[in-house]
Amino acid sequence: MLLRVALSLCVTAGRVSHKDLRKVSLRGLGTMEVLGTSQNNTTTDSTGASTDGVTTSTTTPANTSQAGTAEPGLLPGETVVREGKAAILFPSANEVFYNPVQEFNRDLTCAVITEFAREQLSQRGVRIVVPGEKERVVVCLSDDKHSSENQETGDGQELLKDAGNGNGTGNGNENEKKDGDGKEEESFITASVGEKCEQGLSVLEGLAASGLRSVRFALEVPGLRSVTANDFSAKAAALIARNAQHNKVAHLVQASQRDASMVMYEARGRNQRFDVIDLDPYGSPSPFLDAAVQAVSEGGLLCITCTDMAVMAGNSGETCYSKYGSVSIKAKSCHEIALRIILHSLDQRANVYQRYIEPLLSVSVDFYIRVFVRVRTGQAKVKNSASKQALVYHCAGCGSFHLQRMGKKMSHGNNMKYSAATGPPVGTSCEHCGQRHQLGGPLWAEALHDVGFVQRVLSAVSGNPSRFGTAKRIEGILSMVTEELPDVPLYYTLDHLSSTVHCNTPPMLQFRSALLHAGYRVSLSHACKNTIKTDAPPRVLWDIMRGWEKANPVKRERLSETSPAYQILTKEPTLQACFDVREDANPQSRKRHLVRFQENPQANWGPKARAKAGGGGISLELEDKRKKFQGKRKNAITDSAQLKNFPCKRFRKGTCTQGDKCCYSHGLESAPGEADKME
Structure with missing residues (x-):
């Protein structure tokens, strides 16, 4: 009975056909061979889904001849990795880099590009059709928790129209002529996934490796004209072409073996630019940013990943400056600082060519950061860029910070006047603890996200949860993003505030309530747990901590007179803090128990080793080295x-x-x- 249900689900989802069905993968139930008797269990995370949402099947020379147990067209020793709707072939020697941890990255990118395509192509008379959109609308309208979100964003009717444009549900012909208001829509062209749209978007993946991301774009994102999957490695380019042929998307995905920067530099012409450029390098993307801001079309989308978080989070400020033109500092808000560093670098490089950026979504998850920005052209708007950047003064003692804008703009009627900023905003030492300040930046000081765009992506993902394997995590993170204060850069952490004054940590809801009672705004941040993002000045935060310490006193005789805790607690508060819990202190994402800060579902959950040109079993080699040298100098002599x-x-x-x-x-x-x- 269970096998019949599994077969029905897979055929209904369109991922496999009756003829070619060889294996059924049920999330959380393991992998069952249709013609065999073996079962392989997979670990599950707290949401009940597979830890990485990836099903793998491997063929070896010993079992390639077994009927029904191997993927058609596999060579001996090859591995098939299934993610989303793609089935990617990998050589057994791991000659091409692949990291299953970043499935969330790829799922989120597909969701963002889909909404970007919906917005862009509607202006060209093209309407996209996403599989499962009718199911998504039904779920949203019948669920009380999500109905309010659809009403606020105004997407309910639009999504209902898109869902009925023909996705194999039986209502396609009728709704192709009429929209939700009964108006004729014969002038619109329908674009479906896997089909080439002549008026669609052109996409470039500059560092494609196996081509997994590009193949998923072709199979899951509608309204594409072409997808260029480029890689400098000859083996990677050959594998990209083979994977495109294997997934039957060779009419959309073109393999390219060139330097990524040269591909983008040669596409700087107005009619040659790409609508979407995706850069996901191993390490820093800084060598490709100059070419990327020139090669993207007017209003086009840049998708950038940075995995060099050690540099951007403050361990090597001088290296960060050489790569991004900004000095990173060690602070509790280092993950958001990293986001603002890459946005500053992108905007600065775009300004050289009279262009500027508009961030759509910026997230910090796992071991990397990911930003989605729109690039536009306009000399008048470029003049505003100086006032969008800021230096940060960070106290080395108590962690208080102040921002100093790089420029100032004032409006005079219909004109804008620009001048140098005045400062600094702090004295020679911190007014709260007497310690020195560290100077970091420049940073992007404007909003990290376009809340309206994020809400549309969130509505699409939450209404169609079967589309992505990491849909629950995407919903949780995007919900937190929409709750963040858009005009408040950086944040504090509650545990750091309490450790500074050596007292026990107040409950999050009570501390947030104290800020709300004082008349200030407060929110969480998706980048870190226990964060306090507020427009209250640092003196208000320390007054609240003084009030909490009075109710939960510490032994001040143990404090050094030069310590930040002594300097802060010996001052009388000017604000009388009220810790009565307010209803609005608890955010909706917390009330709904969304997956906000996912724990690592398995060991070694993080960045993988860089792929080598000659292959040679990289993973096994590194694993053997770890076992050989682990604890070599830490074993104490007991004999x-x-x-x-x-x-x-x-x-x-x-x-x-x-x-x-x-x-x-x-x-x-x-x-x-x-x-x-x-x-």
């Missing part, structure tokens, strides 16, 4: 026979009382005064 080779220092001083039981040597060479006699 007493080995310890007897070392002289006893206490015996040399005449203070050892262990006698023969001492584990160290009491030989003549260790006798008291022996060293003096040798001298």
Whole structure:
């Protein structure tokens, strides 16, 4: 019975056909061979989904001849990785880089590009059709929790119209002529997934590796004209072409073996630019940013990933400056600082060519950051860029921070006047703890997200949860993004505030309520747990902590007079904090128990090793090295026979009382005064 249900689900979803069905993968139930008897269990996370949403099947020379157990067209030793609707072939030697951890990255990118295509192509008379959109609308309208979101964003009617444009549900012909208001829509062209749209978007994946991301674009994002999957490696380019042929999207995906920067530099012409450019390098994307801001079309989309978080989070500020033109500092808000550093770098490089950026979505998850920005052209708007950047003064003692804008703009009627900024906003030392300030930046000081765009993406994902394997996590993170204060850069962490004054940590709802009672706004941040993003100045935060310390006193006699805790607590608060919990202190994402900060579902959940040109079993080699050298210098000597080779220092001083039981040597060479006699 279970097998019949599994077959029905897979055929209904359109992922496999009756003829070619060889394997059924049920999330959370393991992998069952249709013609075999073996079952392989997969680990599940807290949401009940597979840890990475990826089903793998491997063929070896020993089992390639077995009927029904191998993917058609596989070579001996190859591995098939299934993610989304794509089935990607990988050589057994791991010659091409692949990291299943970033399935969330790829799912989110598909969702963002889909909404971007919906917005762009509607202006060209093209209406996109996403599989499952009718199901999504039904779920949203019948669920009380999501109905209010659809009413606020105004997407309900639009999505209903798009869903009925023919996705195999039986109402396509009728709704192609009429929309939800009964108006004729014969002038609109319908674009479906997997089909080439002549008026559609052109996409470039500059560092494609296996081509997984490009193949998923072709299979899951409607309204595409072409997808260029480029990689400098000849083996990667050959694998991209084979994967495109294997997934039957060769009419959309073109493999390219060139330098990514040269591909973009040669596409700077107005009619040659790409509508979407995706850069997901191993490490820093800085070598490709200059070409990317020139090669993207007017109003086009840039999708950038940065995995060099050690540099951007403050470990190497000088290296960060050489790559991004900004100095990173060690602070609790380092993940948001990293987002603002890459946005500053993108805007600065775009300004050189009279262009500027508009961030649509910026997220910090796992071990990387991901930004989606729109690039536009306009000399007048470029003049505003100086006032969008800021230096940050960060106190090394208490962690208080202040921002100093790089420029100032003032309106005079219909004209704008620009001048140099005045400052600094702080004195030579911190007014709260007396410590020195660290100077970081410049940073992007404007909003990180376009809330309206994020709400449309959130509505699409939450209404069609079967589309992505990480839909629950996307819904949780995007919900937090929409709750963030858009005009408040950076944040504090509640545990750091309490550790600074050496007191116990107040409950999050009580601290948020105290800020709301004081008349300030407060929100969480998707980048870190226990965050306080507020428009309240630092003095208000420390007044609230002083009020909390009075109710939960610390032993001040143990505090040094020069410590930040002593300097802060010895001052009387000017604000009387009220810790009564308010209803609006609890955000909706927390009330709904969404997946906001996912724990690592399995061991070694993070960045993988860089792929080597010659392959050679990289993963096994690294694993063997880890086992060989793990704890090599930390193992303590426990054999007493080995310890007897070392002289006893206490015996040399005449203070050892262990006698023969001492584990160290009491030989003549260790006798008291022996060293003096040798001298």
